[in-house]
Amino acid sequence: MGEQRKKLSTTKNNPKSTIPSRVPSVASLMSQWISMGGEVIRKNLLKGGPIIALLFLIIYLAFASPYFFNLSNFLNITRQSSINAILAIGQTMVIIGAGIDLSVGAVLALSASMSAVAVSYWGLNLAVGILLGLGTGALTGFITGVIITKGRIPDFVATLAMMTTARGLALILTQGLPVPSHFTALKLVGYLPAGLIWLGSGNVLGVPVPAIVIVVITILGWMVMTRTTLGRAIYAVGGNREAARISGISYVRTKIITYTIMGLLAGVAGIVLTGRLNSANALMGEGAELQSIAAVVIGGTNLFGGEGGVVGSLIGAFIMGILGNGLNLLNVSAFWQRVILGLIIIGVVIFDQWRRRRFAV
């Protein structure tokens, strides 16, 4: 093995062969490190088109607004971006697998409603209520996956159907009222437990809980996509479904697991949002599906599947959050904000396409 590795590293195109060989070990070792470092930088920084955009945005806003560049504003942005970030991580997995999930906003509302109803009306304890909400999300995702694979229905159609179904179920569950509502609150039942609120708006050592949730989920998502056979299967199925099948990778299993994870994450987002809003309702998270897809696209994941990563999507979610925050600080009207977001999505994707072609990454 050692010999082969040596052979690998002495190919013609290697920049280190240009270093004169008269100065031995130290210089050659250093040059090797430099060329290796260069390679790492090339592979990763260039992959990070979105991170460049994020840095530009931060630098620009830091100069443009005196209120932008400070810790409390950043914590604020983090809280505001957290829901989109959580959903975007799941959406990334779905999209890399050549799918798309339009139901995430509705599933978020359904899960949140389930948890809120369980703890405030059914009197279940907090942990059970949360588990019930997460379980609802995961189950919905599982069902979506089964419908897509077993029913052979395109992802777009199946999740579109699930979007209205889940929204409807949430409305039925909450009877169209916020949970807890003032009506029930008068009867002195139905306040949300403090623990649930803490999940959305609490802090640990000054760090907002949602920030911790994002970090944990991003790390887990990154591990799944880069370090597990499941992640490999998702990339393979998204890159070429037939080829994956012929290589022994189960399309059905991969798809179902991916959508289940997505559903679970929609549940997490639902609970965090409930905590932040201090209540749940059946109409929360409207438009969240498109927001999460936008974050994924800005993050450099290919909408046709097979390429991309969760870290990019996290950055994408933050770009959107910072943009919204910054434009507010600059007193740009909400109407114009939408126009600007649209232009930014197009700009980032054009840049990304160019970068891929130019550097063959």
Next chain:
Amino acid sequence: MSEKPLLRLEAIDKSFPGVHALDHVDFDLYKGETHILLGENGAGKSTLVKILSGSLPKDSGRIILRGKQVEITSPYHARSLGIGMVYQELSLIPSLSVAENIFLGRLPKSRFFFVDWPGIYKKAQQILKRLNLNIDPTVPVRHLSLAEQQLVEIAKVLSLNEQILLFDEPTSALSEEERQQLFNLVNELRERGISIIYISHHLSEVPLVGQRVTVLRDGKKIATLPVNEADEDTIIRMMVGRELKEQFPKEETSPGKPILKVQGLEIKGALNHVDFTLHEGEIVGIFGLLGAGCTTLVRALFGLEKIDSGKIYINGRRVTISSPEKAIGLGLGYLTRDRKDGLIHPMSVVSNITLASLKGISQLGLLKHRKERQVGEKYVNELRIHPPDLTRKLMYLSGGNQQKVALSKWLCSGSKILIFDEPTRGIDVGTKAEIFQLFNQLTKEGVGILMISSELPEILAMADRIFAMRRGTVTAEYRRGETTQEKLLKSVS
């Protein structure tokens, strides 16, 4: 040929990130000649012709066509300059009919802007006739075999009546008969004054179609010489830059017990009562022409075709194989004839290599990256995958190098029964020996290999037994050394 060249390329240079694909290459083409372009996988052949066809921009250099310098900006532009190309990776649209594909982008219209369908079908039929091709021009291309698709692709370019034709490995998917037809056609075109650049890894084709030969190596032009000076040894030495080992290093093995047995396999309209047995440590070759059913047979074994009747035994146990997953579970591996069907283009080289052996490089679902890299490095080195960069995305490899990756995937899969449909398709002469060496290693470990090949020398040298097929029936069986090219061809046609 003493007048000025029709087309001259001067100092064409092209780099991709990490690869200098063409290094100041000069090349010329005269009216009415077939100029053959040779070189190892990744030498830059496709890149050169793609620059001519307008599908890749050059970095620097000059293209002089009919005495005038031109900048070819797109395939459309190339076409208007009289240049047509048959791509190595076919460019047909699967869901469109044969006729639509042939006339793509220039469907003849009748009055009132409506497409003149009867006229198109008739024209398409005429063009297909020239290739002796009997396909219904109304069927969607996805229903055609790879060889048929290749011929349609050629028909499409022929229908353009261009003055310069670029053929990038046009015969790699064809069997003997269609190859002969293609040679006749190429020679006929040339006599009509058309100029052709022809890329192939089949050195035996050189004297049959070419007038001059140019050899590329690592993006540099090594030499251009007339065909009568270009005997195989000379060419090979120029291509690989070293002496070549034995081309077919077959090692005798003593086959063990039967691992795969097929009895009376029947698929309506495709296979007719096929019987055969594959033993441990044995290489069985299957040989047949277009439409003989070889590919259908192996697809059926891998659960990709519905079987009407017949029995399959693996290690003496009767099995039904309903899906590829099941087949893999039973220890089978299958390299598809069209490598596109087995590769994940946006994924890295190493991930493609290990795709069918994820169990072997993981524990509890967690990948062991070090182990994976070791497996990847082994094949990158042994099969000379170029550039030797494990993390490069597969889509940025040359055709032959992609084929090596597709093959590696099964070589390392640990499968006990390997089915290879044209394993060396598009692979250069220098690497073939390496591949067969790996076959030997596997058969020594008791793996049985079922190999479809239309390369006569290869199948004659490497297969312990050869089955000849014609129209879905096995017409003859030979042991190694029992038959000759002529005899084998006779039993299939």
